[in-house]
Amino acid sequence: xxxxLIALNVALFMRLLLLPAGQQQETVLRxxxxxxxxxxxxxxxxxxxxxxxxxxxxxxxxxxxWLHLISNMLYLWxxxxxxxxxxxxxxxxxxxxxxxxxGATAQILVNPSSAVxxxxxxxxxxxxxxxxxxxxxxxxxxxxxxxxxxIRVMEIPALIVLGVWLLIQLINASQMGPGGVAWFAxxxxxxxxxxxxxxxRRRRIRxxxx
Numbered sequence: 653x654x655x656x657l658i659a660l661n662v663a664l665f666m667r668l669l670l671l672p673a674g675q676q677q678e679t680v681l682r683x684x685x686x687x688x689x690x691x692x693x694x695x696x697x698x699x700x701x702x703x704x705x706x707x708x709x710x711x712x713x714x715x716x717x718w719l720h721l722i723s724n725m726l727y728l729w730x731x732x733x734x735x736x737x738x739x740x741x742x743x744x745x746x747x748x749x750x751x752x753x754x755g756a757t758a759q760i761l762v763n764p765s766s767a768v769x770x771x772x773x774x775x776x777x778x779x780x781x782x783x784x785x786x787x788x789x790x791x792x793x794x795x796x797x798x799x800x801x802x803i804r805v806m807e808i809p810a811l812i813v814l815g816v817w818l819l820i821q822l823i824n825a826s827q828m829g830p831g832g833v834a835w836f837a838x839x840x841x842x843x844x845x846x847x848x849x850x851x852x853r854r855r856r857i858r859x860x861x862x
Contacts, residue, residue: 653736653741653744654729654732654733654736654744657728657732657745657748657773658725658728658729659793659848660713661713661715661724661725661773662721662725664713664733664810665714665721666713668680675746679757680714680771681713681769681857683707683710683714683771684707684710684769684770684771684861685704685707685708685709685711685756685760685769685770686704686707686766686767686768686769686770687759687760687763687764687765687766687767687770688764688766688767689704689707689767690704690705690707690708690710690760691760691764691765694736699844704767705794707842708753708756708757709749709752709753710778711756711768711769711770711771711772712749712752712756712772712773712775713773714771714772715771715772715773716771716772720772721855724727724772724773724774727777727780728772728773728777729778730793731781731784732744732777732780732782734779734784734787734788734791734847735783735784735787737821737849738787738854739851739852739853739854740854741755741756743852743854744852746775746854747779747780747783747845747849747854748779748780750779750844750848750850751775751776751777751778751779751780751782751805751841751844751845752773752776752777752779752850753775754779754840754841754844755774755776755778755814755834755836755837755838755839755840755841755844756770756775756804756837756840757840758775758836758837758839758841758843759775759834759836759837759840762836763836770834770837772834772837774834774837774838774841775834775837775838775840775841777841778800778821778838778839778840778842778850779841779842779844779845780839780845780847781814781817781845782841782843782844782845782846783840783845783846783848783849783852784814784845784852785810785811785814785845785846786808786845786846786849787853788810789809789810790809790810790811791809792808792809792810792811793808793809793810793813794852795835799834800822818842821835821838821839821842825839825853
């Protein structure tokens with residue numbers, strides 16, 4: 653399912669690119685999550701509420717550009733398969749969706765009046781990172797290191813890699829301004845992953861996976 657989710661995200665992104673420019677924008681605006689639209693639904697419009705709630709899911713499968721897509725899919729590729737192994741296919745997909753919903757909810761709660769469309773799988777993938785931190789803190793992750801002209805791939809403990817990632821999210825979330833990256837969606841998804849891994853894992857395994 654990890655590969656399937658990557659393929660689905662890439663296929664939908666490529667399909668969007670094939671649309672005329674005006675239709676691309678219209679499609680993104682229709683399927684993206686807009687917190688303001690969800691928190692200001694007029695009374696007596698359950699249809700509109702249901703539609704806006706559905707965008708919490710559809711927005712997970714849209715990406716704002718190549719860099720956004722590639723970075724998310726890279727994280728999903730590196731960390732997703734081990735989490736899927738300890739959950740099973742069906743539980744993994746449900747976990748992925750719930751983490752994404754938790755991330756979207758966190759961003760809405762922090763900035764309910766935002767009219768900026770939210771897209772991306774970052775919240776769902778952040779949930780996988782949280783689960784990985786719980787299950788495999790000692791696993792070593794191949795990481796590309798840049799130090800001026802020094803470039804090298806090194807094996808770094810997941811605890812350090814994900815700790816640095818989390819620190820970046822916290823710093824940026826504390827400086828959140830209008831627009832930009834939905835940092836609290838990342839934090840919400842990560843927290844969901846930390847919590848949901850306990851009921852979703854199906855067996856104990858050795859923390860020696862790479």
